[in-house]
Amino acid sequence: MRYRIFISHAWAYRETYWSIRAMLDKATATYSDFDYVDYSIPDHNPILSTKGALLTGPRLLAKAIQTRIDQSSVVLVPARMFVNHSDWVLKEIDYAIAKRYRVIALRSRSTLRVPTGLIQRVGSSIDANYRSLYAAITS
Template sequence: MSKTCHLFISHSWAYSDAYDKLTSLLDNHQNFSYKNFSVPQNNPIHTSGTDKELAEAIKNKISRSHAVIILAGVYSSYSKWIQKEIIIANQEFSTPKSIIAIEPWGSERTSRIVKDNADIIVKWNTISIVNAINKVAK
């Protein structure tokens, strides 16, 4: 088995089914090990923290990750938090974090903001996703 990849998987809780499907794909892939550094939905910082506290929590999680994965659905273009995660990954560390954009299965329209900031863009395919992660995880 290869090393454990540390991932920050960006998501919108309004579209958590895609996040759940992605983590299920990764969980069930043989010979792939990862640790998910995403901020869980039930974390009280989502409901009782300030925007600044949430941004710091996200930065802390991204700092421990090898890569940031962003689902490139159209909703990502309108999410202030996904845009903040892109800025954090690109600007808050001495070495920017790699961003992997995953185009949702069967999508005709995707987020230009996410794709413009991605180091790698892949389709919704387990092998492509795992290969992209392994390529950027250092």
């Protein structure tokens, strides 16, 4: 089955986005019933206006992000401390929760502290590995 994924992340921490993508790719290669489409907005593929300029207006950008989340079946969020300091990530999480989309927080082994506010918002977290991610997305 093909799952529609939105990875919430901060551009300043792009390695987190790529590590989640690598886990999704590993799950795709390992499980024949799993595939995904990425509706995220990574820094290498930002949202552009109809004139081709980087979309920077907060209201327009928020609407564009909400549209991407609306197209997704699940929202993935890294359980890292930068989440507490990123207004955009928090807005993405709150929007997804308000719309009753599934939000999965991914806990990395290398992360010493997990933002408790994030866990309270989403309800739980999983280990950041392709097996746990596959199980959480497909359940």
